[in-house]
Amino acid sequence: MNDGRDVVIRCRGVVKAFENGRLRALDGVDLDIGAGEFVAIMGPSGCGKSTLLNLISALDQPDDGEIEVAGHDLRSHRHLNHFRARDIGLVFQLDNLLPGLTVRENVEVPMYGQGLSARQRHARAMQLLSFVGIEDRAAARPPELSGGERQRVAIARALANGPGVILADEPTGRLDSATSGKVLDLLESLRRNQGATVVVVTHDPAVAARADRVIRMLDGRVVEDGSNPRPAVPAAPDARP
Ligand SMILES: Nc1ncnc2c1ncn2[C@@H]1O[C@H](COP(=O)(O)OP(=O)(O)O)[C@@H](O)[C@H]1O
Ligand SMILES: [Mg+2]
Numbered sequence: 223m224n225d226g227r228d229v230v231i232r233c234r235g236v237v238k239a240f241e242n243g244r245l246r247a248l249d250g251v252d253l254d255i256g257a258g259e260f261v262a263i264m265g266p267s268g269c270g271k272s273t274l275l276n277l278i279s280a281l282d283q284p285d286d287g288e289i290e291v292a293g294h295d296l297r298s299h300r301h302l303n304h305f306r307a308r309d310i311g312l313v314f315q316l317d318n319l320l321p322g323l324t325v326r327e328n329v330e331v332p333m334y335g336q337g338l339s340a341r342q343r344h345a346r347a348m349q350l351l352s353f354v355g356i357e358d359r360a361a362a363r364p365p366e367l368s369g370g371e372r373q374r375v376a377i378a379r380a381l382a383n384g385p386g387v388i389l390a391d392e393p394t395g396r397l398d399s400a401t402s403g404k405v406l407d408l409l410e411s412l413r414r415n416q417g418a419t420v421v422v423v424t425h426d427p428a429v430a431a432r433a434d435r436v437i438r439m440l441d442g443r444v445v446e447d448g449s450n451p452r453p454a455v456p457a458a459p460d461a462r463p
Contacts, residue, residue, distance in 0.1 A: 311380030
């Protein structure tokens with residue numbers, strides 16, 4: 223990341239230990255991710271990928287080091303819930319949708335407390351569901367959907383408040399290749415059409431091949447950080463919600 227773009231995610235000397243310090247899940251991570259980058263993080267199971275995403279999204283705190291996201295120093299930030307809701311969109315391998323709510327209601331959950339009326343929440347949720355291509359499933363409940371459909375709802379929910387940063391932890395891990403291709407198209411279009419910064423943790427070389435930068439981790443450290451030699455994907459027509 224040396225092309226002069228604004229740095230959106232900055233990690234300096236980030237350490238995170240578990241089991242009373244015996245297990246160093248992150249052992250001094252330094253990382254700069256620029257605005258609008260599409261970054262894949264790879265590495266063997268247990269190397270610290272999810273721990274890193276959890277710290278960047280302020281779901282957990284480092285034992286040492288600094289993390290700055292979208293201009294917020296997470297150490298001194300007092301409104302972490304607000305930060306998470308507004309600035310970060312999170313997508314997990316397991317979609318974490320609430321099974322008792324409809325698809326539309328699930329997408330509305332992060333919008334509460336953001337000053338929108340019920341009518342505005344409803345309209346925005348429908349817009350996002352149409353963006354991810356499943357507005358016809360708005361009234362269904364998550365257990366009635368396929369894995370790919372659920373993951374698209376999870377992406378719509380992650381976009382609820384128009385975050386500048388999307389963090390996805392193995393979002394295609396449980397999907398077949400055709401479905402994961404669609405999920406990737408969607409993540410790519412966010413970067414392309416909305417300038418979002420997208421960070422995807424993945425085991426899947428097909429995902430990494432579409433990123434413009436691949437970061438490899440091992441034993442809690444970044445061991446390789448290179449831009450992807452593949453040419454950039456040409457711009458597509460507007461797909462904004
Ligand atoms: N909450 C936790 N308590 C104890 N150990 C944890 C916890 N979270 C992660 N770890 C450990 O930290 C290491 C890194 O885990 P993780 O970040 O989940 O790896 P990855 O996502 O790369 O598979 C692993 O050894 C894991 O067992
Ligand atoms: Mg993980």
